[in-house]
Amino acid sequence: MKNFYQRLLRPLLFSLDAETAHHFTVELLRGASQFDLALRVLRFFQPPSKPKTLFGLNFPNPIGLAAGLDKNGVALPAWAALGFGFIELGTVTAKWQPGNPKPRIFRFPEQQALINRLGFNNDGADVIAERLHKLRQHGRWPAVPVGINIGKSKATPLQDATHDYLYSFRLLRDFADYIALNVSSPNTPGLRDLQEPAALAQLIRAIRDENSRSQTPKPVLVKIAPELSSIELEQIIAVCEQNDVAGIIATNTTLDHSSIPPSRDQAGGLSGAPLREKSTALVREIVRKSKIPVIAAGGISDAESAREKFEAGAQLLQIYTGYIYGGPGLVREIMDIVS
Secondary structure (H helix, E strand, O other): OHHHHHHHHHHHHHOOOHHHHHHHHHHHHHHHOOOHHHHHHHHHHOOOOOOEEEOOEEEOOOEEEOOOOOOOOOOHHHHHHOOOOEEEEEEEOOOOEOOOOOOOEEEEHHHOEEEEOOOOOEOOHHHHHHHHHHHHHOOOOOOOOEEEEEOOOOOOOHHHHHHHHHHHHHHHHHHOOEEEEEOOOOOOOOHHHHHOHHHHHHHHHHHHHHHHOOOOOOOEEEEEOOOOOHHHHHHHHHHHHHOOOOEEEEOOOEOOOOOOOHHHOOOOEEEEHHHHHHHHHHHHHHHHHOOOOEEEEOOOOOHHHHHHHHHHOOOEEEEOHHHHHHOOOHHHHHHOOOO
């Protein structure tokens, strides 16, 4: 099946502009999510169940869909049918926003990489909350954990970021099995400043206090950048430990484009195979310095790169770019090495 995708389907998709192909695929899966027969066909790709329990949630397998592929949460049943052990939708912002000007996604097949500068294009928290409410009402909610990744609206000043995150958190928490705070995308100006200890502590404390008022508090995770120094990472870990963060997602895309030929380079965050080593090193360092569970993302494109992340100490994995290049057989391929 992997060869079928790479020889036939991928060339068709890659003949389209990258963002057009993305929307085409998501819309197909959105349609499939409405029909039981289509979902049964997609379940052909499901691997055998190998359950994992983490921060109080039961995962049928440890391979998740990373945020970014389904920003607006339109195809959750299809992703579950395809065999993902959990799904992270988003990034969702408090306000609707169109994102950065197009073109804004670029493929680099020789490097098995993507560069994107999408800029948190999404329907906004209000619309997405209503969509998720209808999905649950209609009995089509997926039987796997659903995480919701939230970020700062571009128009919101950095000093008001906490209020922005709180708005999205209040609207979306009842639909989420966990909430991920995205403070590390390189495509929203100033966002990575929220990784600075004082700003991060303020944000996490506000979310923690709001979370504690709920009858069913949700695990809160933080998604971090791959370029952090050891000192910066230690500071982030300390803030997370002090504020009961349930997990760290390592990592977001990178601004290190050294693997891309200068003549073809583009502004934005780089994902895919070139991020593999940097991401694994950060996972290993977090595990060495903390007991906070780590979800690894970055450069996972086959069983070998997945094994590397598990051996570094990751509890769960998330895939995105590797899925675009490897296709729907990738989850099963990775699960073959999970004990």
